[in-house]
Amino acid sequence: MNIVVCIKQVPDSAATVVAEGGQASWGDAPLVMNPWDEYAVETALLQYEAYGGDVTVISVGAEGATEAIKSALAMGCTQAYLVSDPELAAADSRVIAHVLAAAIKKVGDVDLALFGKQAIDSDMGVTAPQTARILGWPVLSLVSVVQELNPDDGTIKVERSIEEGRQVVESKLPAVVTVSKDIADPRYPSFMGIRKAARADIPVWTLADLEVDVPDPLVRWPEVVNPPVREITNEIISGASPDEIAESLADKIIGEKVL
């Protein structure tokens, strides 16, 4: 089983992200693996443990931005590549999808490309389906259970968690799969994995290495602004009896259209 996991490096979810100069800023908070992608890594490792093969991590990012990749290696992934190129500085999700599709092709003979359901920084959840479209592969999104995986027949059967309930879907491989957090709790890196990852030399692929011409980005983020500060006022409601206070409170709640 040859599995690729696409991961994104994002600001730590504990970081305070604010808009500064029209752009998002998280100060000197560390960059970590997108938490949703941890579920994709776990899914890949479970299939790897069942069927063997390779689990390859691919991430697009600045040169040297290998923290998230090393975390995935420490969890047990077998190899990793960082795609880094100055031309990608203003990439949108479509551009990234072209890059990831080219990287998946370069890895070669891939059965399954796994993604987290979205990234916590941009929260769009479109990179995986865009990558699938470029590859011409089916996409199974919001997967919560991998019911069957048959490498010999080249089929996969999954359960999707959607608002209306659960949906069982079968597909041919290769396929792109995005996973939700119901699928399995991500494991912690093992100490042995940490040692291996710390010493790992992560190969860097440029766009030239991938032999891909990426399109110009269609989407820009010209300005990021902080949400407006809400004015909060306090009012103590008094009355002669608890009933009177409750009635007065109910009037206020209805008057303010809270209910």
Place this chain on the structure above:
Amino acid sequence: MDFALNDEHRMVQQMVRDFAQKEVAPTIKEYDRAHDMAPFVLPRMGELGILGINIPVRYGGQGMDYISLGLACEELEAVDSTLRVVMSVHMGLNSMGLLQWGTEEQKQRFLVPQARGDRVACYGLTEPGAGSDVAGMNSTARRDGDEYVINGEKMWISLATKAHHCMWIARTNPDVDPHEGLSAFQVELDRPGVTRGDIKGKMGVRAGSTGWIAMQDVRIPVENRIGKEGEGFRIAMSCLDNGRYTVAAGATGLIRASLEASVRYANERQAFGRVIGKLQLIQAKIADMVESYDAARLLYLRAGWMKNQGLRNTRETSIAKWFATDGSFEAASEAVQVHGAYGYSDEYDVERYLRNSKGAVIYEGTNEIHRLIQAGYALGYRKDTPLRKELPAYDPEFWQE
């Protein structure tokens, strides 16, 4: 001089932080209130390899260095002191003692299962009537053929009712200077004649096990003696060099937890029309905690670095323990003050931090003892003499082979 942690250290720190924050923090208040140790803590720490973090792979451990041990302790105590206490006794006082002083046969028999987390270890030095005055202990071990017969009682023993093994210090020769008349033994706690129990009513570390162990005519084979007969005092003191290191690192984590809780609260709580973080007297408390954290961290990392290099670190570990534990008590106390009346209730974590911080000022050498140690070195009254066996320097090849 390189102050940077390497990738290995950063990942160890993150992994232990994730475990403590995700698995222990959500329920720690319940166990603290119930004076009970969460049953999953020891098995989970064993399963994740934390109980053998810095023991060589050949002895069942994970092969990380001594700095990794310190970083793990900082993360553990940032959630609750009871987690770090496990490392202090199981790893610092017992397993590292075996690594330093044990024979190859003893390492295979005791250290391997301990490092794997299959067996939990504790350390029996303090007695009901002998704390700082180690040489005044009453516990005895009498040689009888190929066995020793142990009698005595130990008090304030962390993991007393949870551990499988105890490194027990006892008097083997009453006729010589007490410093030359003690010996160390690794005792399996399921032997006939061993009784033990938990101590109730503690101020802090309530989600941990602290107790007493009594031995009445407990027979152990000579092969369970660690080091030579009469070497017990030196072994006990060298074990403290390792236990105190974990205490220092953990207390540093407690300073950080107090600081983070205070910063969070100071940026939320409003008084006099603004958040209290804008008030200079609150800022002073925050600044003191920052100062304390930075200095405590540098002190314990220096001791960890010296252990990695194989350098004797009795003085450096002592000052790290003294500074960090005083600092954690002050930081926790000021964190309660920053939280005002809310800090006085267990709705917030800081009252638990304060209760937990006091113990470390007392155990593993009271901070009065550490003052005397530092003065002794400065005045030239105290010098470290080479030990027959030193704690081995961290050698990645040997550790990970």
